[in-house]
Amino acid sequence: MDNTGQELGLTTKRTQLLKYMTFLMLALLLSLFISASLGAADLPLSTTAAVFLSRLPFLSRVVDTTRVESAAEVILLQIRLPRIVLAMVVGAALATAGVIFQALFRNPMADSWIIGVSPGAALGATIAIVFKIGHGMIGLSVLSLFAFMGAMGTTLFVYRIARTGTAVPVANLLLSGIAAGAFLNALVSLLMMIGQEDLHRIFFWMLGGFTGASWNRVILALPFVLFCVVVVLFFSRDLNLFLLGEERASQLGMETEKVKLILILLASLVASLAVSVSGIIGFVGLITPHTVRLVTGPDHRLLTPTSALAGALIMLVSDTFARLVLSPREIPVGVITAMIGAPFFIYLLRSRKRGLVR
Amino acid sequence: MDRGFKVLIEDLHFAYDGFPVLRNIQLRVKAGELIGILGPNGAGKSTFLKILCGTLRNYQGRVMVDDLDLRSLSSREMAKKVAIVPQDSLLGFDFTALEVVLMGRNPYQRRFGREKVDDFRTVTESMMETKTWDLRDRLFTQLSGGEKQRVVIAQALAQRSQILLLDEPTSHLDISYQIETMELVHKKSEEGITVIAVLHDINLAAQYCQKVLLLSDGEPFAYGKTEEVLTREKIGFVYGVEVSVNRSPVTGRVYVTPISKRWRYKEALSGSRMVHLICGGNSGGGLMHKLREQGFGVSAGVINVLDSDHETAQSLDIPVVSEAPFSSISESSMRQNDQLIQGADVIVVSNLFFGEGNLANLRSALRAVEEGKEVILLSTDPIFSRDFSSGKATELYSHLMAKGALEVRNLDELVQKIGEQN
Known part of the structure; x- marks a missing residue:
């Protein structure tokens, strides 16, 4: 009877995780190099590799970049790389938020919009644009700040109105989120009517994208997102328990309300950060955990880290397409994710396989 | 504390x-x-x-x-x-x-x-x-x-x-x-x-x-x-249901048998016939259930306490005249039994064994048939094979039949006869 985890086949989980992570890391790295080489000015892969590798410690002395034009170096390091990194950060953030909300709502159709993140961010951004707050000062980061405050504010508001006594029933959260979302969308429409000259800007912000990516934005988002994703990993077991329902989770010893508050805060924080630096990009938070679950199963010890990396990869690839398809014009990346995501989602719905709610 | x-x-x-x-x-x-x-x-x-x-x-x-x-x-x-x-x-x-x-x-x-x-x-x-x-x-x-x-x-x-x-x-x-x-x-x-x-x-x-x-x-x-x-x-x-509670002979623990509401419903119908059952030695339990199921009012007697028929009658809430365990039927029990018989439309004598101790039951039946009551004898086995009273029971059976008692061979026939003469 002295079974260890090994005999029970649970260590295979760790091997599995290692396998998925290695695969995704390699895919990310490859995509990074390819994506950086492609664009209005096509650069050979060797140049890209040389520039990037020269920036790594120890390798700088080995790699020879003397023959690389300085223009290419600027394009790669100041334009393409921050955009690539930002796309990855935002993809990972949205996917992680999706994982959390899908577990909390016990529904693979849930996403951060469900609790009001997107409409909140949209309202914040619209206010900043229409009333020209901070315009000409620090410019875009004020817009980000407003979007962030709108998203977080809405989430907390939804959490509060969903509260009954000491508990926050998940069904209440869902309904409050929908109600708040509808109200905020109406406000956004109203503001758009008032600030007609800014319609174009608001519209493009809401479609989402990485056109204005800069190292500043990366620095704004990366540390927080990384921190949140790591913290979420420590809640993997709690996320699993949530799938049994809140009542059962508490019977198995979870402080449900406390953990739920922490998880909602974490999820809204990463989602709000993502939205504030990139606008509203749909479907990545919804599709990524869903698809990953088909491969890894529902155990969050595998699902959470794998989804974060997969989200980064999906966003990077989508953004690369957004840059290239109608080059030199750009398609908003939200259009790409929706155009690929929606049909894929319908396909998933129709082919009820592993991981879908029966 | x-x-x-x-x-x-x-x-x-x-x-x-x-x-x-x-x-x-x-x-x-x-x-x-x-x-x-x-x-x-x-x-x-x-x-x-x-x-x-x-x-x-x-x-x-x-x-x-x-x-x-x-x-x-x-x-x-x-x-x-x-x-x-x-x-x-x-x-x-x-x-x-x-x-x-x-x-x-x-x-x-x-x-x-x-x-x-x-x-x-x-x-x-x-x-x-x-x-x-x-x-x-x-x-x-x-x-x-x-x-x-x-x-x-x-x-x-x-x-x-x-x-x-x-x-x-x-x-x-x-x-x-x-x-x-x-x-x-x-x-x-x-x-x-x-x-x-x-x-x-x-x-x-x-x-x-x-x-x-x-x-x-x-x-x-x-x-x-x-x-x-x-x-x-x-x-x-x-x-809100009627059950019978008995002790399991196997485990010694109580067990509960629900009694169909249908039976109670039919019993409640006015005008259903009253059947008095003379039984004992496990010959009447099934009959009680069956008659109840068919909607007849049922009474029984005289049965010895500890007899399984007595237990069944009690658990079904059937009025029963009882006698002390393993004793012969006393005068007073017999008189009580005759009273129940007076109130019944039909008297049924089950397929029970007879000895000196319970011959009084047959005499009660004989008096009833003489008074013009309908008496039906259920003889799955012929009476001589159940007679341990050196022929007295067999003799009483022939008297009963001579006075107009009806003899049937099985349960279905019995139920049919009781229902027929309604």
Whole structure:
């Protein structure tokens, strides 16, 4: 009877995780190099590799970049790389938020919009644009700040109105989120009517994208997102328990309300950060955990880290397409994710396989 | 004086949105007791369990677990002390059975730690005990209802708590797993674990529980030793059905047989014929049921106490004239019997054995037929083969038939005859 985890086949989980992570890391790295080489000015892969590798410690002395034009170096390091990194950060953030909300709502159709993140961010951004707050000062980061405050504010508001006594029933959260979302969308429409000259800007912000990516934005988002994703990993077991329902989770010893508050805060924080630096990009938070679950199963010890990396990869690839398809014009990346995501989602719905709610 | 109880409940009241669900519950449970909670649907049984496991905390009154106020305990502490097997499991995601059982170890696991050898040992034991070890790699969602139930029981056992609550643990199980589950639960209680189980099946409770709490409309109707609570009167009052309660000759425990409402309904019809049954020695029990079923009023006599026919008559609430065990029919019993015969439309003499002791019954029948009553003799076996009174009974039979008594060979014929002459 002295079974260890090994005999029970649970260590295979760790091997599995290692396998998925290695695969995704390699895919990310490859995509990074390819994506950086492609664009209005096509650069050979060797140049890209040389520039990037020269920036790594120890390798700088080995790699020879003397023959690389300085223009290419600027394009790669100041334009393409921050955009690539930002796309990855935002993809990972949205996917992680999706994982959390899908577990909390016990529904693979849930996403951060469900609790009001997107409409909140949209309202914040619209206010900043229409009333020209901070315009000409620090410019875009004020817009980000407003979007962030709108998203977080809405989430907390939804959490509060969903509260009954000491508990926050998940069904209440869902309904409050929908109600708040509808109200905020109406406000956004109203503001758009008032600030007609800014319609174009608001519209493009809401479609989402990485056109204005800069190292500043990366620095704004990366540390927080990384921190949140790591913290979420420590809640993997709690996320699993949530799938049994809140009542059962508490019977198995979870402080449900406390953990739920922490998880909602974490999820809204990463989602709000993502939205504030990139606008509203749909479907990545919804599709990524869903698809990953088909491969890894529902155990969050595998699902959470794998989804974060997969989200980064999906966003990077989508953004690369957004840059290239109608080059030199750009398609908003939200259009790409929706155009690929929606049909894929319908396909998933129709082919009820592993991981879908029966 | 209040200490030393595993579970102590005083003046427990609970209401959902102002609607009272539980009222005035008092309960003291010692370690190792196996307590059944019975009551009709909506009596508050599941609510009661949800309070005990800490899910519903906005109750009034005092609930103590291990001498500690339940409300002072965190979920984690509660999960170490009390495990509950809920009625339904809602898991819609694909975990394997092993992963599901492993979740039962949650209260012992730290946020930053991995499963320890101890966790695996406990999980393995729990799965062996519930016979779910072979299911460990199967997906929970693909298990049958009974398999799921056993996996959830294993999950609760993996919590290694001293108190185990079960909410209708046998509802999805076939009879063999019902027994196995109850045996397991019983074994756990013998190991010192306190078990409180909501049960649908009165007989499972009767067979396994030491004590029973009978809830009626949110209030305790009775609490005590199983055989003291599970009586015909109490069950009849709480569930609103007629039952017969007997002691099983096999297990020695009480068992409860529900009596179809149809029978009582038909009996209530006015104008149904009254049948008086002369029987004994297990010849009349089936007849009583059959006649009741057909809607006839039934009385019986004279039967010796301890005779199984006497027991049946009592459990069916049939008026019966009785005689002391193993004694001959006395004058007074015979007169009482004649009174019942006066009130009956038909007198049936069952396929019983006759000796000197019960010949008086046949004489009563003879008087009845002489007075013009309808008498039917059920002779599955010929009378001479049942005559242990050196021919006297056989002689009385021929007198009876000469005076107009009817002889039939089987039950269907009998029922037909009684009905025909209505």
